[in-house]
Amino acid sequence: MIKVIIKPEILEKHREYIINKQIDKKLKKLQRNTKFFNIEYLNRLIDINKKKNYSTQRLFLKKFTFKEQKQILKQHVKFINYLIKEIDDLKNNENVTNSNNIFLANPKGLSQKKKDIERKFTYIYEFLNLQSKLQSEEKNRRNTYSSELRDCLGYSEFSNEKMNYYYKYELERIRLLRDIDRYKNKLMLSKVPNLYSEDNLNSIKQYILADINKINHYDKENNVLNEFLQVNLYQKIEKLPVINNKGKSIGIGKFCFRIKEIIDNACCILKNDRNIQNISISIRNIDVYNAKYEKEWGAYHFLMNLGIKSCPYCNRQYITPIYSENGKVRADLDHFYSKAKYPYFSISIFNLVPSCKFCNSSLKGTADFEYNTNLSPYEDGFGDKLKFSFEIKSYEDFLGDSRIRIYLQEKVGALNDELDFLRKAKGNMKAFQIENLYNYHTGEAMELIRKRIEYSDSYIENLIKDYNEKLFRNENEVLEAILGYQVEDECLSDKNLTKFTRDICEELGFVFRKSTAQSYKDVQQIINKYKK
Structure with a gap:
């Protein structure tokens, strides 16, 4: 956790x-x-x-x-x-x-x-x-x-926050573009002068560009729409020639046909381009959104501002709080204290725990969590008090398909606070079936063992020495490149399985923190067996 x-x-x-x-x-x-x-x-x-x-x-x-x-x-x-x-x-x-x-x-x-x-x-x-x-x-x-x-x-109201107002104006403009005939009418081509010289057509072009500029108002959080309007409408119309290769005006008929062709093509892109269809607020642009609607607040805002990506209960499933115009997609909020039994805690902020659907609905469900029996992610994580470890039953297990055993090793003393932590942590381990579920990740553990055998301490030292801070500034950056994880404490919620990866790697002697510099797993024994 x-x-x-x-x-x-x-x-x-x-x-x-x-x-x-x-x-x-x-x-x-x-x-x-x-x-x-x-x-x-x-x-x-x-x-x-x-x-x-x-x-x-x-x-x-x-x-x-x-x-x-x-x-x-x-x-x-x-x-x-x-x-x-x-x-x-x-x-x-x-x-x-x-x-x-x-x-x-x-x-x-x-x-x-x-x-x-x-x-x-x-x-x-x-x-x-x-x-x-x-x-x-x-x-x-x-x-x-x-x-x-x-x-x-x-x-x-808090949990089903409505944010359609954010897109109200933008969506009206998108619908305007999608409705080709309506958009063409907005151009008011029927009001152009009777004469259609080169200057006349250029004047019409400027009128159309000014009309498009009225639409092209999007702030930077909608940079997808900005780029679309610039590239597919404004620039193409701006570059549209009004004279033919003989230096004469192309005439209003041909000019209108080409304008409509550009608009039709833009609308086709607008209907089918995924980047435009999936415009949403996400962790990437929440700061810009908050600046625009700083007084708004709800479950979605809360999740986005926390900025965590992996379920704190299990660290196995991603939390994906992405809002699209249908308003249906957001991560689950678990109530540590049941909202049915304790409705007065229903919007208490420390009672609202972001979680994956599996942990919230399938595992915890309506189970009664209590402060004395369970651990809230806002109180503590497993940290170094409960660390993932592995057991290889035999060398054949390491080479073959048999599963090695993953378990959580207790690293607490006899102090009352530590024993209280362990009791509560075990309540979570049972509720979320941590050890059972992590034994589905024995393949990841075996892969880390193989990487440890392949990348010895001397090999890592040579990498640092050879690149002399040009590619890797320190040992941690080398290890992060090898393992594909940033495993400092503040990064644990960024990806799935980060605590599991860090614990196993530290046990194998991949050192990330000074406090865990010594490995207690006999890696050399594994290496020797591998060489036989």
């Missing part, structure tokens, strides 16, 4: 988003809504709880009376006031780092918030727990207290 850092500027954007969404007004409206606390519904939950034993809370073990109903309604009002106060605190406190606010608190802070809510609003906490269990069984995702809370907090 890879550690993920949320920078202060990201926290500040999230703070401003929460403040500006008028969440407090929506919460006050929910505060007046008592439909989820009518006695009939509450007693239906009681009946289910008796059969399933979801909650041992005394209030949910016997039939509700008006007295108990009044108790839970009273807590509902206080709980909503608690959330409104959290929003007010955001407005009054501009310090976003180490905040204990429910929307900005780090994993440890969120854990404390969870305990506070469980203690102060026990009935609401248990009520949400019961509803989430029922929701899971009935697969009813709407019309629950939890879903109403998420709607008030703006989770749906």
